[in-house]
Amino acid sequence: MTTSSTNDPVGTPASPADFLQTPLDAWHRQAGAKMVPFAGYEMPIQYEGIVAEHQACRTKAALFDVSHMGRLRFDGDHAAEFLDHVLTRRVTDMVPGQVRYGMVCNAEGGVLDDVLVSFLQTPSERRFHLLVVNASNREKILKWFEPHLADFPTVTMSDRTELTAMIAIQGPMAIEVCKKLFSVDPSRLKNYNAFITDQFAKPVIVSRTGYTGEDGLELIVRAEEAQRVWENVLLAGREAGFVPAGLGARDTLRMEAGMPLYGHELDETIDPITAGLKFGCNLKDRHFIGEDALRAVAEQGRTRCRIGLLPTGKRPAREGCAVLSVDGETIGHVTSGGPSPTLGVPIAMATIDAKHAKDASFQIDIRGKTTDALPTKLPFYKRPPAAS
Amino acid sequence: MARDPSTLRYAETHEWVDVQEEGGDKFATIGISAFAVEQLNDLVYMDLPEVGRVLEIGEEFGEVESVKAVSPLYSPVAGEVVAVHSDLPDNLDNLNDDAFDFGWILKVKLSADLPDSLMDYAAYQKQCSEAG
Numbered sequence: 001m002t003t004s005s006t007n008d009p010v011g012t013p014a015s016p017a018d019f020l021q022t023p024l025d026a027w028h029r030q031a032g033a034k035m036v037p038f039a040g041y042e043m044p045i046q047y048e049g050i051v052a053e054h055q056a057c058r059t060k061a062a063l064f065d066v067s068h069m070g071r072l073r074f075d076g077d078h079a080a081e082f083l084d085h086v087l088t089r090r091v092t093d094m095v096p097g098q099v100r101y102g103m104v105c106n107a108e109g110g111v112l113d114d115v116l117v118s119f120l121q122t123p124s125e126r127r128f129h130l131l132v133v134n135a136s137n138r139e140k141i142l143k144w145f146e147p148h149l150a151d152f153p154t155v156t157m158s159d160r161t162e163l164t165a166m167i168a169i170q171g172p173m174a175i176e177v178c179k180k181l182f183s184v185d186p187s188r189l190k191n192y193n194a195f196i197t198d199q200f201a202k203p204v205i206v207s208r209t210g211y212t213g214e215d216g217l218e219l220i221v222r223a224e225e226a227q228r229v230w231e232n233v234l235l236a237g238r239e240a241g242f243v244p245a246g247l248g249a250r251d252t253l254r255m256e257a258g259m260p261l262y263g264h265e266l267d268e269t270i271d272p273i274t275a276g277l278k279f280g281c282n283l284k285d286r287h288f289i290g291e292d293a294l295r296a297v298a299e300q301g302r303t304r305c306r307i308g309l310l311p312t313g314k315r316p317a318r319e320g321c322a323v324l325s326v327d328g329e330t331i332g333h334v335t336s337g338g339p340s341p342t343l344g345v346p347i348a349m350a351t352i353d354a355k356h357a358k359d360a361s362f363q364i365d366i367r368g369k370t371t372d373a374l375p376t377k378l379p380f381y382k383r384p385p386a387a388s
Numbered sequence: 389m390a391r392d393p394s395t396l397r398y399a400e401t402h403e404w405v406d407v408q409e410e411g412g413d414k415f416a417t418i419g420i421s422a423f424a425v426e427q428l429n430d431l432v433y434m435d436l437p438e439v440g441r442v443l444e445i446g447e448e449f450g451e452v453e454s455v456k457a458v459s460p461l462y463s464p465v466a467g468e469v470v471a472v473h474s475d476l477p478d479n480l481d482n483l484n485d486d487a488f489d490f491g492w493i494l495k496v497k498l499s500a501d502l503p504d505s506l507m508d509y510a511a512y513q514k515q516c517s518e519a520g
Contacts, residue, residue: 318458
């Protein structure tokens with residue numbers, strides 16, 4: 001067996017001094033988490049095991065430290081106009097409490113990042129916008145925004161990432177258990193809504209969002225409060241079976257949910273429409289960076305598209321495997337793939353030539369061996385409707 | 389009789405080797421260590437070589453996959469594959485409890501002496517503790 005690759009769990013980690021640490025780092029190590037380098041941070045990839053953590057999230061709830069995600073705050077009278085200019089999603093009509101998913105694109109329509117933008121209001125009625133960006137893209141996005149901010153002198157941008165922590169609580173029991181934790185009951189939140197409340201008199205941003213296909217919350221707290229809040233949630237959820245979960249389970253969960261991951265389904269060479277994220281673009285009556293390119297794709301049709309595949313057999317297809325038509329022609333590649341713990345079979349997402357979008361079957365070249373694969377609708381897994 | 393891990397030789401890449409003589413020839417049984425199985429966690433797939441294939445020392449003969457990662461398997465010995473454990477890929481869970489007996493992967497008729505690079509149990513234990 002090889003032991004050298006950085007995403008190989010047997011791999012030797014680099015020196016801890018090379019990486020940033022989240023405010024929960026000491027807790028993870030004390031809990032026996034396996035720590036791996038990820039996007040400049042050392043992050044827990046798993047505690048007990050990826051499959052057990054995955055199943056806990058699908059049936060009870062799991063806690064994820066997602067403090068490595070970037071958090072950028074925007075203040076000022078024209079913050080909404082600025083964000084509207086740099087995002088594919090309309091921002092100017094948002095009301096306090098709303099959260100939206102969108103993309104930051106370059107002029108060619110390539111995706112610089114996919115983000116969540118929240119419009120928040122403090123108890124003293126101060127309003128601001130918060131952008132949650134991918135960890136690996138934080139520096140790039142800060143640099144990208146700087147020259148554009150110059151056109152909006154009343155807007156200030158502050159990087160809150162290292163001053164705060166972010167915790168995701170995901171699973172069918174998440175909301176029920178969290179009811180008693182905050183001064184305002186989060187079950188009143190609609191999906192993709194957020195408010196600022198407190199937990200033992202300390203402010204916390206609570207959003208009904210997530211990245212696992214489950215119902216749940218994402219919390220943003222001050223860095224110094226992170227461990228207290230994390231432990232409070234775990235304690236409150238102990239009887240319900242809450243567990244801490246690492247990035248390994250987060251990846252299998254988001255794959256089953258058919259959600260794109262930057263660097264895999266999304267990058268600067270792909271536009272949101274090609275990536276199957278047209279819902280995250282508002283093209284009507286707006287001017288934003290990349291609009292001309294996206295309008296052209298919308299009008300002329302995309303040349304590539306994202307599909308879901310079910311490889312037959314047990315062998316998972318992994319990122320980079322070539323996707324072939326039934327005639328044996330290479331028509332694309334796998335962007336994410338692995339075993340689905342919930343379905344018990346391998347699943348894969350792929351970007352392929354749009355001419356083949358409706359084909360009834362495909363083949364995948366898994367490191368030299370060809371495996372049949374059937375197209376399937378995304379997501380691979382959809383949570384059952386909540387019991388009333 | 390159960391195989392005793394402390395009597396086996398180990399490759400740096402976590403394969404174990406058990407050499408036995410039968411009828412004047414030397415045969416090596418090869419698997420992966422309990423340490424490797426534990427580190428990989430949640431195994432989902434294993435690819436075995438064909439019987440009759442001739443392997444060089446260090447040659448990749450198959451793959452083991454966990455939920456997250458694909459790890460190539462390397463032959464710690466030189467020789468011809470005379471048997472493969474065909475029940476193993478469908479029962480990878482058993483490796484968690486039984487990496488050294490049920491967990492054998494292939495049997496090779498040796499064409500050369502074992503390489504000096506193979507470690508004894510104590511040296512391998514030291515490597516594992518340093519890998520943490």
